[in-house]
Amino acid sequence: MTSGNTASGAQPGRVWKKPPFIANPWIRYGLVAITLAYLYWAFSTLPFDWQRIAEGLPRAGKIFGGAFPPSFERGGLLWTGFKESFQIAFLATMLGVLLSVPIAVMAARNVAPLPVYILGRTLIIVSRSFHPVIVAILFVAAVGFGPMAGILTLTLYSIGFVAKLLAEEIEEIDWGQVEAMRSVGAGYMKILVYGVFPQIMPRQIGLSMYQLDSNLRASAVVGIVGAGGIGGTLMNAFGRYDYDFAFAILLMIIAIILVSEGLSGWVRKKVW
Amino acid sequence: MLEITNLVKRYGQNEPVLKGLNLKVEGSSVVSIVGASGAGKSTLLRCINRLVEPTSGSIKLNGHELVNLRGSDLRHSRRRIGMVFQGFNLIDRLTVMENVLSGRLGYVSFFQALTRRFPQSDIDRAFSLMERVGIAHYADKRADQLSGGERQRVAVVRALMQEPEILLADEPTASLDPKTSQQIMSLLQSLASEMSLPVLINIHNVTQARMYTDRIVGMRHGQMIFDGEPKDFNQDALDAIYGGIESPEEDAGEPASPTEEASA
Amino acid sequence: MVDHAAKLTDRVWSRYDRKEQLTRYAVYLATLIAVVWAVRDIDIFWPWVWDAPNQIQSLGARMWPPEFSKWSAIFSAMLETVHIATLSTMLTIFIALPVSYIAAQNTTPNKITLWIGRFILVSSRSVNTIIWALLFVAIFGPGVLAGILAVMFRSVGFIGKLMGEAIEEIDRRPVEAMEATGASKMKVVLYAIVPQVMPAFFAIIILRWDINIRESTVLGLVGAGGIGVLLQGSIDMFAWQTVATILLAIVVLVILGEALTSVLRKKVI
Ligand SMILES: Nc1ncnc2c1ncn2[C@@H]1O[C@H](COP(=O)(O)OP(=O)(O)O)[C@@H](O)[C@H]1O
Ligand SMILES: [Mg+2]
Numbered sequence: 001m002t003s004g005n006t007a008s009g010a011q012p013g014r015v016w017k018k019p020p021f022i023a024n025p026w027i028r029y030g031l032v033a034i035t036l037a038y039l040y041w042a043f044s045t046l047p048f049d050w051q052r053i054a055e056g057l058p059r060a061g062k063i064f065g066g067a068f069p070p071s072f073e074r075g076g077l078l079w080t081g082f083k084e085s086f087q088i089a090f091l092a093t094m095l096g097v098l099l100s101v102p103i104a105v106m107a108a109r110n111v112a113p114l115p116v117y118i119l120g121r122t123l124i125i126v127s128r129s130f131h132p133v134i135v136a137i138l139f140v141a142a143v144g145f146g147p148m149a150g151i152l153t154l155t156l157y158s159i160g161f162v163a164k165l166l167a168e169e170i171e172e173i174d175w176g177q178v179e180a181m182r183s184v185g186a187g188y189m190k191i192l193v194y195g196v197f198p199q200i201m202p203r204q205i206g207l208s209m210y211q212l213d214s215n216l217r218a219s220a221v222v223g224i225v226g227a228g229g230i231g232g233t234l235m236n237a238f239g240r241y242d243y244d245f246a247f248a249i250l251l252m253i254i255a256i257i258l259v260s261e262g263l264s265g266w267v268r269k270k271v272w
Numbered sequence: 273m274l275e276i277t278n279l280v281k282r283y284g285q286n287e288p289v290l291k292g293l294n295l296k297v298e299g300s301s302v303v304s305i306v307g308a309s310g311a312g313k314s315t316l317l318r319c320i321n322r323l324v325e326p327t328s329g330s331i332k333l334n335g336h337e338l339v340n341l342r343g344s345d346l347r348h349s350r351r352r353i354g355m356v357f358q359g360f361n362l363i364d365r366l367t368v369m370e371n372v373l374s375g376r377l378g379y380v381s382f383f384q385a386l387t388r389r390f391p392q393s394d395i396d397r398a399f400s401l402m403e404r405v406g407i408a409h410y411a412d413k414r415a416d417q418l419s420g421g422e423r424q425r426v427a428v429v430r431a432l433m434q435e436p437e438i439l440l441a442d443e444p445t446a447s448l449d450p451k452t453s454q455q456i457m458s459l460l461q462s463l464a465s466e467m468s469l470p471v472l473i474n475i476h477n478v479t480q481a482r483m484y485t486d487r488i489v490g491m492r493h494g495q496m497i498f499d500g501e502p503k504d505f506n507q508d509a510l511d512a513i514y515g516g517i518e519s520p521e522e523d524a525g526e527p528a529s530p531t532e533e534a535s536a
Numbered sequence: 537m538v539d540h541a542a543k544l545t546d547r548v549w550s551r552y553d554r555k556e557q558l559t560r561y562a563v564y565l566a567t568l569i570a571v572v573w574a575v576r577d578i579d580i581f582w583p584w585v586w587d588a589p590n591q592i593q594s595l596g597a598r599m600w601p602p603e604f605s606k607w608s609a610i611f612s613a614m615l616e617t618v619h620i621a622t623l624s625t626m627l628t629i630f631i632a633l634p635v636s637y638i639a640a641q642n643t644t645p646n647k648i649t650l651w652i653g654r655f656i657l658v659s660s661r662s663v664n665t666i667i668w669a670l671l672f673v674a675i676f677g678p679g680v681l682a683g684i685l686a687v688m689f690r691s692v693g694f695i696g697k698l699m700g701e702a703i704e705e706i707d708r709r710p711v712e713a714m715e716a717t718g719a720s721k722m723k724v725v726l727y728a729i730v731p732q733v734m735p736a737f738f739a740i741i742i743l744r745w746d747i748n749i750r751e752s753t754v755l756g757l758v759g760a761g762g763i764g765v766l767l768q769g770s771i772d773m774f775a776w777q778t779v780a781t782i783l784l785a786i787v788v789l790v791i792l793g794e795a796l797t798s799v800l801r802k803k804v805i
Contacts, residue, residue: 038622039623039626042619042622042623043623045615045616045619046616046619046680047616047679047680048679048680048681049677049679049681052676052677052679053676053677053679053681055677056675056676056677059674059675059676060675063671063674063675083577084578084579086574087574087577087578088578090570090571090574091571091574091575091578094567094571129786129787129790129791130783130786130787131750131751131753131754133666133754133757134753134754134764134767134783134786137757137767137768137771138595139592141595141771142588142591142592142594142595143584143585143587143588143591143592144584144591146579146580146581147578147579147580148580148581148584148585148588152588174361174364176357176359176360176361177361177362177363177364179323179357179361180355180357180361180362180363180374180427180430181363181374181377182323182350183321183323183350183353183354183355184350184351184354184355184374184375184376184377184378184430184431184433184434185347185348185349185350185351185352185377185378185434186347186374186377186378186385187344187347187382189382190377190382190385193382193385193386194363194366194370194374194377194385195363198363198364198365198366199363199364199365201365202365217664218664220664220667221664221666221667224666224667224670224757224758225757228579234667234670235670238670238671238674250663250667253662253663253667254658254659254662254663257662258658258662367551369549369551370551388550388551395547395548395549396547398549399547399549411549412553
């Protein structure tokens, strides 16, 4: 009866408003106020050098003018730079992935005893807490300029990523397979090889390929702080205002990253 | 001979799940353990091969105490005890043959296990067992490509590869359709007699327990309340085991059993 | 019964058939060759490698104990870092949303816009934040503006790609229902698409903000503002104990950021 009434529109002029996204008006307007206040605070405290920024547009013109056409003349430098980047990325991936397996086992609560688990987690947290570029400067400071620092950096970077995800994968395995292996009388290592590794293998290969791809990207970057590879070449080109050469390097980086992304995606699809 | 005396198991500080259980299995008989969900059937089986640590009591297999074994002694005892699981627990990503051979893991070295270099005698044994249960042609298929019944056959063969002195089966047919589950039960029955192997089967289906096993043990609340031959397992025993427990799975199966009894 | 059957056959079994075996060996061999080539060819002075553990240890020793006298400068540099991350994430939204709209197959107006959208996403993602920073420092000089722009230019690709995927995964039926009412394109977007991608949107923004915090800590190494400027300065002056303090501050910031994002994520979802 009542519903019939409303449907026939007996009461004219009823208002309807979309219920607000956040129900509590205090929180709603509070959030808006906080956002505005934050923007004001941030912009007013940040040191913008407006005069220097104003020179930006003409400079940008000059830079892009200088960048075209990109110069591939110094092919030798390009080749050695990229080769070194690739070597760094590849070796770091191999090392990192190899080390990740035991660390992942250590950091998986279901297969590691508590003290070992804590050690494994700590290793992962330590290797994840810094941006690879920061790690790279520290290694450059410790072991000197060159690809060695790059390899160390990216190995740590790989461990942080691969071991963490692998450990999570191990924690989610089907425990029945492990129990089956325990019930046939297999020891710890055999249980790992039969009951655990087959289950995480596709993930492991996928992660390794993904990590190779990430390491290739990162290897271009760690070079900027002196850890070897094409990044150093790029940094120098910028420093010497060789914008056409810098642009050529950038184009190459983009091309290589696209190829490597495609390849790693393809391999990951193949393994399942 | 399996001899369980005064077995107690409690999880954490809860009420004990097994309350001083005694059970003796002699010769090569097929024993079924029936009871409602939560009665402690799985716990009992898992105590035997120590996937679960018993709280107290004694479990002797052929005179050999199992309860306080550790490390390699425990593993050596485990390889003498085959186990078949409800969910098959195959290693999905490995082939049928690898799964079958994994039953030998207690015997081969780590290097052999890693490189899959199993002794020829194991491979021969694997093939003949697989032929016996009719899965030899699947040897190189991946385990996750098989049907439920085939997977359970693989699991049975894996357990038999251990050259077990006893076989434990925890609801081996609960994930299978009725026809396949009958096949698996009769397979277990005939394997037991062929290999003169004692078999302990947890089972929900009372009809199948009667049909395929030599002895029925009824459990309720962690205690044994029936132990006898299938012909003695009557309505009273059934009521004692399941009575007053509302459990939807059993409700479907139970009404069928009295009629089955009449026809059998 | 097992034994007499076994006598009849002496069968072989191996894990892989011939072709698989060959492929495996080929992959192993290729990997091995690549490793050997890389190790021999790379420009590394091996005696230094064996000395590396000592060097790392001695650097660690020089950093100990952390020295806190510069704490106020470090604190304000950390604030600057957070500002760079937050502002650039906020600003990115305005660019990334339209880009994701034209880069999603089901919403893009036509083929050309689709390719423009994809081109923007790919070029943004392929150039690392710090390389973007290098470019913007060259244009606008050292400072926070270069940092904000660098983080924005990299984030557009990230947010745009994930949002584009979210748009491509929406349920088509509400869209059809709205079109059937005769609504215009923008109204369809507002009523049928926006509600569906809202959760994904928040999740992506929060995720990227977390990433941007980390990225902002290194911008300063090429002069683009934030804590990195101070870090580079302290390293150049061999003030290793101050470096240790800065590293600690970064860890604290990253942990705080992670804690905050996980709270936000729970609130939103
Ligand atoms: N790992 C465990 N931790 C705590 N309680 C458990 C565990 N496993 C089983 N239980 C409890 O023990 C009781 C018996 O379980 P179970 O042996 O699986 O019974 P059944 O196999 O007869 O269904 C149940 O109440 C169950 O909740
Ligand atoms: Mg059970």
